[in-house]
Amino acid sequence: MRVLLAPDTFGTTLAATQVAAAMAEGWAEGAPHDEVRQLPLSDGGPGFLDVIERAVGGTTVATTVSDPLGREVPAAVLLHDEGERRTAWVEAAQATGLHLLAADERDPRVTSTWGVGQLLATALAEGATRIVVGVGGGATNDAGAGMLAALGAGPATALARGGLALGDVPEDALADLAEVLDRFAGVELVLATDDTTPLLGLAGTSAVESPRKGAAPEHAQALEGALGRFTDLLVRALPRPPIDLLTGAPRRLDREPGAGAAGGLGLALLALGARCTGAVAEALHVTGFEVAAAGSDLVVTATDRLDWTSLRGSVVSGVAEAGTAAARPVVCVAGEVLVGRRETMTTGLAGCYAVADHPSEVEGMLADPVGTLRTRTARVARTWSPGR
Template sequence: MTRNTRYVCAPDSFKESLTASEAAQAMAAGIRKADPDAEIRLLPMADGGEGTTRALVDATGGSMRTTAAHDPLGRGITAEYGLLGDGATAVVEVAAASGLALLAPSERNPLVTSSYGTGELIRAALDDGATRIIVGLGGSATNDAGAGMLQALGVRLLDDEGRELPAGGAALARLADIDVSGLDARLHDVEVIAACDVTNPLVGPQGASAVFSPQKGATADDVALLDRALGHFAEIVERRLSVDVAGVPGAGAAGGIGAALKGILDAGFRHGVDVVIETVGLPDAVRWADVVFTGEGSIDAQTRYGKTPAGVAETAKRYGKPVVAIAGHVGEGIDELHAVGIDAIFGIAPGAATLQDLLEDAPANVERTAEQVTRLLMLGGK
């Protein structure tokens, strides 16, 4: 007896229109219209950036948690993190409490913005009993080398008179000592994973300040000041703790939070999409499947560099499974994606439409496209 066809729906979010979970559900609805007997597994995906927490929570049957925290300017907010279905793994996105999106353009100033809120989220995850914490690096408004995060976790950053440094990257120029004796002791028994897709060092022409701080509000003079301040931070860390963070690949991620995670919290660095693939159990699902659907809001030549569809395709190809990608927008250079394992790419736009219409109609358009692709696939079985 011939068994039913098995499909895995493993998309990323379609920004401003669909979460990864909603995109997966729309794909599944379309597949079922064409193949009512289909067996389908939904695996919402992400690449370590925005939406990673929600995708992992949805995929593992976990829960979103909220806690009081502080935004990059020290104002009280309520921020979210995730506790996954295993009850032991937490996901913290830097952007949730220390993100650029939390500030108006006129408020952006990496000289004074702090990552303190990220530390508060990590502390809340510890309170929940997490023994594995995934920190998604990306979207930060800060350039403080993770100093604020460390302070929230009990580390004291002192000037030459023994006073605690104020918030912000500029203050690191006055750093004289680091006291880690008050670091939350629970972190000694916790695995910290930095989900990171950049390899920038902390300082220098490819460092956090030079590459990322201008988009956070830094002027040319600010960039030079911040680069010196972060370099000084690295010198003090090496002198006091015998840890070199200046040149570590990824140390410059999220305004230098990567340096603090690596140097003080001994975090391991992983590509964001690889962390997600492992956490949601994509390899097992792919082995089970006959066809794999993936996708995201925009697919182009850059998709092959650490983006979800490429990661899904590379996993599927290890098991010889066909991969279909569905996108809100299909850009230039997609021929390169066939080499990484995406067999076919389909845009969802039905014709001439405004951007607003495309965003509003995304659920129906994803469903319709998945249905038509499935009908095409079924022709091969006739």
């Protein structure tokens, strides 16, 4: 049997490439006669560059950027030339990732996207004519203000102090935004995200996402107000307000798909002219998933936690949908399975298997993620492989 392993990361524990390798070892143990291919995937968060580089090759440009609290961290931009077009792939989490902060450092009131601006500046300096930015897994809630400051739109003292400081940002804080827009003229900018969280409101990024980044409920309310003020300032600072091509009316950037992604980083990218696309769909396309699935008898995906959020806009749901379209059964191996059979079947999954079947087993899984994942995958292989 031909088996395609197409996993996501296991949270911050294992990168997608490590998950695929562990699963391949497990499958070889459970069904050594099967032909196994590894195709790790990403939702635009940590590990995005590794997945893309594995698929397209290219050249890695190493650099140093600021983390969410302004400390220097290593990062990279991946360049890939195709004819006269040079694409730069950027992983925002290298500068804004939650994994860069200790638990007691997580506070979206003060974290900044400055480092993402540095990554974009590197891509421009390398002559990129197309820049794809994956924005998952971030620790910030500053609507991309820090990124704009790093690109030269305004002073860091006003824009790079975190989301809460945007509540009293000066009226002229984005005085040089037009010059930044000129730098991106002729560049195709792509916002790669499956995050559909709105920018503002009761279901907005401050209300829903900031608590996961360390904000208390009262902090989330304050961040909501600060982002509202900055959004108004940003829209008024645009020299050429975006126009809806169908109605001819001005577009509300804060209501555009992707605006609330990564604590509003999507808003700033949209203001720079980015178009929004699904990060999982982009990864499936770049890695050639459709062809790989068509040449396989079974597709196996994986994630650390299969819950309600996994049922849409995730690697698991993307693989399930694409696998079903290719008329191939798709099963999932997850660290924990927190939804029922009926829910997983609606996504197109033919089966779900937990590494930790009981809460008491979670600690052991975290202590040995590779070993427990390998063991569980071997059991799945013996279940699904028909034998020689």
